[in-house]
Amino acid sequence: MQTFDLGAEGLRALNSSLHALKGQTNMTAWEVINPKGAHAIAAGVDAPVEITVRGSTGYYCAGMNKQATIRIKGSAGPGVAENMMSGTVIIDGDASQYAGATGRGGLLVIKGNASSRCGISMKGIEIVVHGNIGHMSCFMAQSGTVLVLGNAGEALGDSLYEARIFVRGSVKSLGADCIEKEMRDEHFQIVEDLLRRGEADGKARPEEFRRYGSARKLYTFNIDNAAAY
Amino acid sequence: MCGIVGLFLKDPKLESQLGAMLTDMLITMTDRGPDSAGIAIYGGAKDGLGKLTVQSANPGRDFRNLDADLHDAIGQPVAMLVKSTHAVLELPLAQLEAARAALTQLRPEVKVMSAGDSIEIFKEVGLPKDVAARFDLAKMKGTHGIGHTRMATESAVTTMGAHPFSTGADQCLVHNGSLSNHNGVRRELKRLGMTFETENDTEVGAAFISHKLQSGETLGNALEATLTDLDGFFTFVVGTKNGFGVVRDPIACKPAVMAETDQYVAFGSEYRALVNLPGIEDARIWEPEPATVYFWER
Numbered sequence: 001m002q003t004f005d006l007g008a009e010g011l012r013a014l015n016s017s018l019h020a021l022k023g024q025t026n027m028t029a030w031e032v033i034n035p036k037g038a039h040a041i042a043a044g045v046d047a048p049v050e051i052t053v054r055g056s057t058g059y060y061c062a063g064m065n066k067q068a069t070i071r072i073k074g075s076a077g078p079g080v081a082e083n084m085m086s087g088t089v090i091i092d093g094d095a096s097q098y099a100g101a102t103g104r105g106g107l108l109v110i111k112g113n114a115s116s117r118c119g120i121s122m123k124g125i126e127i128v129v130h131g132n133i134g135h136m137s138c139f140m141a142q143s144g145t146v147l148v149l150g151n152a153g154e155a156l157g158d159s160l161y162e163a164r165i166f167v168r169g170s171v172k173s174l175g176a177d178c179i180e181k182e183m184r185d186e187h188f189q190i191v192e193d194l195l196r197r198g199e200a201d202g203k204a205r206p207e208e209f210r211r212y213g214s215a216r217k218l219y220t221f222n223i224d225n226a227a228a229y
Numbered sequence: 230m231c232g233i234v235g236l237f238l239k240d241p242k243l244e245s246q247l248g249a250m251l252t253d254m255l256i257t258m259t260d261r262g263p264d265s266a267g268i269a270i271y272g273g274a275k276d277g278l279g280k281l282t283v284q285s286a287n288p289g290r291d292f293r294n295l296d297a298d299l300h301d302a303i304g305q306p307v308a309m310l311v312k313s314t315h316a317v318l319e320l321p322l323a324q325l326e327a328a329r330a331a332l333t334q335l336r337p338e339v340k341v342m343s344a345g346d347s348i349e350i351f352k353e354v355g356l357p358k359d360v361a362a363r364f365d366l367a368k369m370k371g372t373h374g375i376g377h378t379r380m381a382t383e384s385a386v387t388t389m390g391a392h393p394f395s396t397g398a399d400q401c402l403v404h405n406g407s408l409s410n411h412n413g414v415r416r417e418l419k420r421l422g423m424t425f426e427t428e429n430d431t432e433v434g435a436a437f438i439s440h441k442l443q444s445g446e447t448l449g450n451a452l453e454a455t456l457t458d459l460d461g462f463f464t465f466v467v468g469t470k471n472g473f474g475v476v477r478d479p480i481a482c483k484p485a486v487m488a489e490t491d492q493y494v495a496f497g498s499e500y501r502a503l504v505n506l507p508g509i510e511d512a513r514i515w516e517p518e519p520a521t522v523y524f525w526e527r
Contacts, residue, residue, distance in 0.1 A: 037501030056500050078484060115516050116481055
């Protein structure tokens with residue numbers, strides 16, 4: 001276990017140590033202490049390591065993550081796991097706005113609530129939120145899956161492309177071109193799998209969720225609307 | 230950008246440390262706003278007395294004998310404490326407006342930063358740590374206070390463009406964001422008798438709230454009205470003699486974190502502004518919801 005005191009050694013030293021880990025490494029377990037809300041903790045990691053952050057983080061923690069499993073034992077500031085490529089990020093507390101934005105792969109688990117714009121413009125990431133998500137979540141989301149055990153705020157899935165959204169609780173309002181869709185067998189399986197991988201086993205059952213997706217009217221070119229483009 | 234910090238104390242034992250806690254929070258927010266910094270602090274109200282905090286670009290000239298000159302003008306004793314470019318004038322509350330009027334004649338270049346029972350505002354151009362040192366903010370005591378670090382977008386980097394803005398007795402406001410309809414709202418408020426010192430958008434937000442309060446609205450209602458009448462991005466933190474309020478616009482892209490314990494309610498643009506507060510590990514921490522008014526009053 002490598003223990004790194006962020007207060008004493010600083011962010012650049014941490015991130016350059018983590019960036020130096022390429023491919024296989026013996027230093028697979030890292031612990032970051034005294035994060036104190038600092039920005040960009042463990043951003044840009046590209047190695048199959050486990051990093052535990054003991055406390056709350058500021059902007060862009062675990063951004064662009066590849067391969068690593070990053071656990072935040074606190075809450076995360078704006079843009080956590082932004083543009084994640086692969087790996088796993090698990091937050092014990094809440095996440096601020098635009099969690100998982102533009103994410104292309106990997107799994108983001110938020111055990112508390114996520115605020116506005118969760119999964120905005122996501123492109124393949126999977127996001128599991130044990131609590132609620134805020135307004136404008138999944139705005140222009142292109143692909144990937146979001147599973148929400150709580151409620152969703154206003155304008156869910158506005159201008160949605162092909163991302164899938166499952167919400168167990170209420171949805172305050174749906175955004176433009178986002179509609180409720182039927183839950184088929186394959187969807188129950190997706191939800192069950194994500195509940196298990198998202199450390200939410202026993203917290204909810206697949207049949208409690210409703211599915212939302214794109215009506216495909218907004219992003220499909222329609223000759224009748226040619227004058228509007 | 231811009232950084233906001235705020236602290237409303239519930240536990241009187243912390244009042245002697247208010248300035249020290251706010252100063253630490255303010256300096257942590259330097260990289261959100263290195264252009265200028267300011268603080269409004271509420272405390273030290275004395276029965277029958279009021280305070281004017283004034284500012285001058287030429288304090289050596291303007292503050293010399295200012296207390297005696299004001300005494301002559303209003304016929305009442307005036308106590309003056311000079312801190313760098315600012316001076317706090319303490320005088321009978323009933324004479325506060327008379328003193329303000331006399332000031333415009335006696336020292337035309339002096340600006341009034343704040344007026345009221347307990348508010349004092351100090352603000353200047355420069356790094357937050359330098360502004361804090363210049364006014365010895367860490368030594369200040371009080372019940373509640375608000376600080377701001379500015380990264381200017383809407384108007385020039387000047388002392389008068391720094392936050393907090395005060396547009397009514399014991400009222401102040403700080404802002405992270407930018408208002409897009411401030412010129413129209415300013416015209417309307419001028420028509421209703423409000424006066425302005427700058428072309429700054431935030432001053433319009435402050436005057437808008439002050440006007441509502443003058444019209445008899447509660448702080449809660451005044452903050453609610455910002456959601457319908459002000460257009461643009463804002464996280465506002467406002468201070469009054471007894472309280473402290475927070476409101477974010479419905480889009481809520483300007484960050485805000487709050488913490489509450491039995492001892493205090495704290496506001497920070499980011500969590501890292503709050504990390505050195507006592508008992509923060511066990512505080513209730515949350516983000517204020519969009520288009521939702523929060524306030525605490527004693």
